[in-house]
Amino acid sequence: MNAFDFLTPPRRGKPRKNGITMVLDKGMGIKTARDLMEISSDYVDFIKFGWGTLPLHRRDAVMEKIEMYRSFDVEAYPGGTLFEIAYLNDKIQEYFDEARSLGFETLEISNGTVEIETDEKCELIEKAVNEGFQIISEVGKKDPVRDRLLSPEDRVELVRADLKAGACMVLMEARESGHNIGIYDENGNVKEEEFNHLLNELPQDRIIWEAPQKNQQVYFILKIGPDVNLGNIPPEEITALETIRRGLRGDTLGKVNL
Amino acid sequence: MNAFDFLTPPRRGKPRKNGITMVLDKGMGIKTARDLMEISSDYVDFIKFGWGTLPLHRRDAVMEKIEMYRSFDVEAYPGGTLFEIAYLNDKIQEYFDEARSLGFETLEISNGTVEIETDEKCELIEKAVNEGFQIISEVGKKDPVRDRLLSPEDRVELVRADLKAGACMVLMEARESGHNIGIYDENGNVKEEEFNHLLNELPQDRIIWEAPQKNQQVYFILKIGPDVNLGNIPPEEITALETIRRGLRGDTLGKVNL
Amino acid sequence: MNAFDFLTPPRRGKPRKNGITMVLDKGMGIKTARDLMEISSDYVDFIKFGWGTLPLHRRDAVMEKIEMYRSFDVEAYPGGTLFEIAYLNDKIQEYFDEARSLGFETLEISNGTVEIETDEKCELIEKAVNEGFQIISEVGKKDPVRDRLLSPEDRVELVRADLKAGACMVLMEARESGHNIGIYDENGNVKEEEFNHLLNELPQDRIIWEAPQKNQQVYFILKIGPDVNLGNIPPEEITALETIRRGLRGDTLGKVNL
Numbered sequence: 212m213n214a215f216d217f218l219t220p221p222r223r224g225k226p227r228k229n230g231i232t233m234v235l236d237k238g239m240g241i242k243t244a245r246d247l248m249e250i251s252s253d254y255v256d257f258i259k260f261g262w263g264t265l266p267l268h269r270r271d272a273v274m275e276k277i278e279m280y281r282s283f284d285v286e287a288y289p290g291g292t293l294f295e296i297a298y299l300n301d302k303i304q305e306y307f308d309e310a311r312s313l314g315f316e317t318l319e320i321s322n323g324t325v326e327i328e329t330d331e332k333c334e335l336i337e338k339a340v341n342e343g344f345q346i347i348s349e350v351g352k353k354d355p356v357r358d359r360l361l362s363p364e365d366r367v368e369l370v371r372a373d374l375k376a377g378a379c380m381v382l383m384e385a386r387e388s389g390h391n392i393g394i395y396d397e398n399g400n401v402k403e404e405e406f407n408h409l410l411n412e413l414p415q416d417r418i419i420w421e422a423p424q425k426n427q428q429v430y431f432i433l434k435i436g437p438d439v440n441l442g443n444i445p446p447e448e449i450t451a452l453e454t455i456r457r458g459l460r461g462d463t464l465g466k467v468n469l
Numbered sequence: 470m471n472a473f474d475f476l477t478p479p480r481r482g483k484p485r486k487n488g489i490t491m492v493l494d495k496g497m498g499i500k501t502a503r504d505l506m507e508i509s510s511d512y513v514d515f516i517k518f519g520w521g522t523l524p525l526h527r528r529d530a531v532m533e534k535i536e537m538y539r540s541f542d543v544e545a546y547p548g549g550t551l552f553e554i555a556y557l558n559d560k561i562q563e564y565f566d567e568a569r570s571l572g573f574e575t576l577e578i579s580n581g582t583v584e585i586e587t588d589e590k591c592e593l594i595e596k597a598v599n600e601g602f603q604i605i606s607e608v609g610k611k612d613p614v615r616d617r618l619l620s621p622e623d624r625v626e627l628v629r630a631d632l633k634a635g636a637c638m639v640l641m642e643a644r645e646s647g648h649n650i651g652i653y654d655e656n657g658n659v660k661e662e663e664f665n666h667l668l669n670e671l672p673q674d675r676i677i678w679e680a681p682q683k684n685q686q687v688y689f690i691l692k693i694g695p696d697v698n699l700g701n702i703p704p705e706e707i708t709a710l711e712t713i714r715r716g717l718r719g720d721t722l723g724k725v726n727l
Numbered sequence: 728m729n730a731f732d733f734l735t736p737p738r739r740g741k742p743r744k745n746g747i748t749m750v751l752d753k754g755m756g757i758k759t760a761r762d763l764m765e766i767s768s769d770y771v772d773f774i775k776f777g778w779g780t781l782p783l784h785r786r787d788a789v790m791e792k793i794e795m796y797r798s799f800d801v802e803a804y805p806g807g808t809l810f811e812i813a814y815l816n817d818k819i820q821e822y823f824d825e826a827r828s829l830g831f832e833t834l835e836i837s838n839g840t841v842e843i844e845t846d847e848k849c850e851l852i853e854k855a856v857n858e859g860f861q862i863i864s865e866v867g868k869k870d871p872v873r874d875r876l877l878s879p880e881d882r883v884e885l886v887r888a889d890l891k892a893g894a895c896m897v898l899m900e901a902r903e904s905g906h907n908i909g910i911y912d913e914n915g916n917v918k919e920e921e922f923n924h925l926l927n928e929l930p931q932d933r934i935i936w937e938a939p940q941k942n943q944q945v946y947f948i949l950k951i952g953p954d955v956n957l958g959n960i961p962p963e964e965i966t967a968l969e970t971i972r973r974g975l976r977g978d979t980l981g982k983v984n985l
Contacts, residue, residue, distance in 0.1 A: 214531040215547075215567050218554050221526035238966025240762030248496030250530055263975025266735035272766055273730040289731075290976055296734050297982070309731050324977040353977035386977075388941075425646075450496025450522050453755050459521025461550055461582040461611035461644075467558070473805075473825050476812050477782035503966075504756030508788055666745040683904075694778050708754025717779025719808055719840040721870035723815070 220457040220469045222437065225256060225284050229416050230438035230456065233257040233379075234446055235387060235423070236287075238264055241272065245279050247446055252283035254453040257347075259319070259442070261387065262292035270313065277314040291349045291382075292322025299325050302337070307342045320373075321349035323384055329369060333376035340377040348373035349421070351384025355391045358384070363408035370413055382442055383409070385421035389443070399424045405436075415439065428455055429462045437467045478715040480695065483514060483542050487674050488696035488714065489638075491515040492704055493645060493681070494545075496522050499530065503537050505704055507533070510541035512711040515605075517577070517700070519645065520550035528571065535572040549579030549607045549640075552727045557583050561593070565600045577608035578631075579607035581642055587627060591634035598635040605677070606631035609642025613649045616642070624651075628671055640700055643679035647701070657682045664692075673697065686713055687720045695725045736973040736985045738953065740799050741772060745819040746934050746954035746972065747896075749773040750962055751903060754780050757788065761795050764847070764963055768799035773863075775958070777903065778808035786829065790825070793830040796869045805897075807837025807865045813843050819851070823858045833864075836889075837865035838902055845885060849892035856893040864889035867900025871907045874900070879924035883911075883958070885930055898958055899925070901937035905959070915940045922950075931955065943973055945978045 213219045223230060234308055236244065236258050236293075248255070258280050265273060280287045291309065297306035320336050327335070332348070339346050350369045352358035358439055370381045388400040394406045409418075415435060421443040422428050431439045437456040444452055452458040458467040471477045481488060494502065504524040507511070516538050523531060536586040538545045544608050547568065555564035568576055578594050585593070590606070597604050606629045610616035619627075628639045643650055648657040652664045667676075674692060679701040680686050689697045702710055712718040729735045739746060750955045752774050774796050781789060796803045800957070805826065812823035823870065825981070828836055836852050848864070855862050866885045868874035877885075901908055906915040910922045925934075937959040938944050947955045953972040960968055966972060970976040974983040 212528050213524050214526055214528045214571055215524045215551065215555075215564070216528075217560055217563055217567075218521070218558065219553065229908060237963070238767055239963075240759065240766050242762040243498065243501055243759055246500040250498050250526055251496055254525070261967070262977065263734070263970050263980075266729050266731040266975060267770070267969050267973075270728050270730045270732075290899070292975070292980065293731065293734065296980065297731075300734065302733055305733055309733075311729055324980050336840075384483055413791065419830055435798055447495070447497075451519070453525050454521050457521075457525075459524060459550070459554065461520065464521075464550065464554065464582050470786050471782050472784055472786045472829055473782045473809065473813075473822070475788075475818055475821055475825075476816065477808065501756065501759055504758040506756075508756050508784055509754055512783070597931075650822070705753070705755075708783055709777070711783050712779050714780075717782060717808070717812065719778065722779075722808065722812065722840050 222457060222469060225253065227256065230442065230461060231256040231440040232260055232420060232444055232449070233442035234418055234444045235259055235261050235447060236267050236446065237261040237387070238268070239446060241276050241279060244276065244446070247449065248280065248283040248285065251449045254283055254449050255285045257317070258285055258287045260287060260289050261371060263296055264289040265289050265293055274313055276432070286317050288315055288317040288319055288347065291319035294318065294320055295322065295327070296327035296351070298327060307339065307344070310344070317345040317347060319349060319382070320378070323349060323351060323353040329372055333372055336373060336378050338375040346376035346378045347380050347382060349382040349384055351393050353384065353386060356393045358392050363405045366409060367412045374417055380417050380419055380440070382419045383421055385423065385443060386410070387422065387423060387443060389423040389427055395427070399427060401427065412436070425451070428452055432456055432463055433466060437469055472483045477612065478619055478717070480715060480727060483511065485514065485603065487698065489514040489677060489698040490702055490707070490710060491677055491700035492702045492707060493517055493519050495519040496526070497704060499534050499537060502534065502704070505707065506538065506541040506543065509707040510543055512707050514543045514574070516543055517543065518546040518547050520660045521554055523547050523551055526614055532571055534634070544575050546573055546575040546605065548576055549577035550582060552576065553580065553583035553585070556585060556593070565597065565602070568602070575603040575605060576642070577605045577607060578636070581607060581609060581611040587630055589631055594631060594636055605638050605640060606636035607640040607642055609651050611642065611644060616650050621707045623665045624667060625670045627705040628676070632675055638677055638698070639673050641679055643681065643701060645681060645701060647681040647685055653685070657685060658683065659688050668693070683709070686710055690714055690721055691724060695727055736975070738973060740984060742767065742824060743772065745956065747772040747935060747956040748960055748965070748968060749775055749935055749958035750960045750965060751775055751777050752962065753777040753903070754784070755794050755962060757795060760792065760962070763800040763965065764796065764801065767965040768801055770965050771801045773833070774801055774803045776803060776805050778806040781805050781809055781811055790829055802833050804831055804833040804835055804863065807835040808840060810834065811838065811841035811843070814843060814851070823855065823860070826860070833861040833863060835863045835865060835898070836894070839865060839867060845888055848973050849888055852892040858895055862894045863896050863898060864894035865898040865900055867909050869900065869902060874908050879921045882925060883928040886934070888890055888895040896935055896956070899933045899937055901939065901959060903939060903959060905937065905939040905943055911943070915943060915945050917943065926951070941967070946970055947981060948972055948979055951968050953985055
């Protein structure tokens with residue numbers, strides 16, 4: 212039972228299809244991560260091991276971490292950049308095998324840094340699905356100059372292609388910082404017109420918006436609702452984000468429909 | 470005995486009436502919080518469980534955390550927004566009862582988000598005092614637009630009303646971010662003229678300035694002295710703030726009178 | 728063996744003379760620090776106990792922390808400001824004795840806040856070396872107004888004097904924040920012209936660039952290479968920095984020569 216449970220607004224528990232929260236683990240100590248899960252794992256659906264951090268950690272530590280997260284019903288998966296590095300090194304099969312061997316069941320497939328044409332990306336998604344993985348794909352470029360070349364219409368098309376190829380969800384790229392990329396301007400504010408296009412054209416239950424900054428999280432929750440899917444959440448913001456979803460913080464108090 | 474104790478400038482130990490530090494806990498793991506207290510609890514007087522985070526945590530975890538903090542002579546209390554939510558739901562008595570049952574002895578009473586008239590807020594403070602709680606009240610609005618409507622003269626009056634109603638101390642609202650609110654401008658710098666008015670008119674030993682940013686902490690300590698009361702300090706800044714108070718950091722070295 | 732070890736780019740292990748990472752500990756709990764070392768100590772050479780934090784912590788806790796870090800082959804040392812405070816209090820010998828007694832083998836000698844003439848600073852470096860300590864010195868002023876008075880030519884001269892006096896390495900001051908100081912402008916961007924002068928004139932294997940911000944780390948690694956020495960890294964960025972060094976993050980993927 213929660214403290215002050217008569218003030219706890221309801222929200223669907225795990226496993227859920229909407230209102231998903233994906234957290235970014237960029238190298239937390241295992242005991243520290245477990246300690247955080249003990250108090251707030253109910254509010255986390257996915258943990259991403261950011262970009263190429265995994266090849267810097269010991270296999271046994273990674274396996275222990277995956278297992279620990281899974282014991283809290285949190286699904287851990289490797290960042291898309293690591294997949295891109297495997298692609299670049301022509302080690303796709305080794306990548307799948309090692310991921311499976313470590314205990315991963317979900318993978319991210321992206322082309323944010325390495326040049327992979329849409330058709331080939333889709334084939335890779337299909338291949339990964341055939342290997343038995345659940346696939347989250349990502350749309351967007353990490354380099355702001357290249358990312359700006361993608362129109363909202365392009366993004367819609369790319370998302371649709373990934374979903375058609377078998378991705379269960381698609382991440383909208385915003386990096387760890389959340390500014391000057393995708394639908395965010397240099398200050399991390401949402402570019403309304405571009406966002407509205409994506410909002411109208413895309414199935415929101417299949418999109419995860421990377422929204423590392425609090426103002427972004429508030430924006431999405433007020434605009435789409437508490438069950439918007441949000442990603443790249445810093446670990447120390449897990450509970451804070453959930454209070455925003457549930458109207459337990461000034462920014463959304465009385466403004467969300469649960 | 471401290472390391473390099475011949476270089477440790479003296480400051481009044483706990484319990485103290487001045488130089489109070491209030492830290493913001495927005496959902497730390499319990500072991501992580503205990504580990505931090507083991508090294509730096511001497512420099513923390515109060516811990517606030519931020520806004521409405523408590524209804525997202527299990528009763529047993531909250532009770533363990535309150536007890537843990539108390540074992541380090543740190544007084545934990547729920548954020549004012551939670552009280553406002555109870556008010557909005559017409560659950561004031563339940564709020565007091567649950568708070569007592571969890572082990573809280575201090576409460577915050579604020580009207581930063583929910584509309585509560587000054588008279589009623591004062592009655593609520595009195596009621597809470599009669600229920601046996603020590604009350605910290607808060608003055609200011611979380612919405613910058615509404616907050617700007619409060620003149621320095623208004624704030625002085627509101628603080629005095631709260632103190633008269635029985636609040637032991639009054640927080641000057643600055644949120645977790647510390648910018649574009651209260652005496653802070655959009656960049657988090659202090660608006661000198663407004664601040665000077667508050668400084669002249671208010672009893673500083675009864676005020677806790679929310680000052681999450683380092684430049685703000687330095688400002689207050691240079692202006693008011695090392696025994697200024699400061700709040701909304703991020704947990705990772707506990708030792709850092711104490712070095713600023715004691716002239717152990719470049720910003721205040723040789724500039725504070727202990 | 729690392730996870731995805733077939734994707735782990737090689738880099739020289741510890742002890743190393745180049746590619747050094749110095750991390751800033753501003754008061755972490757001991758268990759939390761140990762937990763972080765367990766997953767990422769391979770990527771840390773030095774830990775600095777920031778500015779004057781040490782006199783606020785108990786001797787036994789500090790000794791335990793030094794010993795813990797050393798068990799991971801990480802060398803901990805006190806911040807330069809603490810040395811300056813000892814100088815100001817005419818307690819230099821006591822400072823050396825207490826440092827030795829606590830278990831320190833490395834010290835930092837700086838004059839970032841307290842006025843110590845170059846000649847005297849060099850004598851102090853010599854004295855400390857004669858006391859048996861390994862010395863890291865620091866060049867730069869913590870006050871931006873005073874720091875701006877140092878031309879690139881001045882900095883080169885000061886670095887050379889420190890090295891000649893016996894410092895094993897020299898830190899380029901950037902504080903915890905990394906903006907409006909040294910080679911960084913108000914936004915934390917590198918002032919290219921000034922930096923190029925330092926780059927051409929100074930032996931890079933003897934310089935540690937304080938680079939707390941990610942954009943600064945990326946800049947140095949792209950400009951100087953993965954084996955640039957970097958300091959004042961926040962603890963939570965240890966693994967992230969190493970991914971940047973090794974081309975495991977979008978910013979440097981395919982752009983570093985290992």
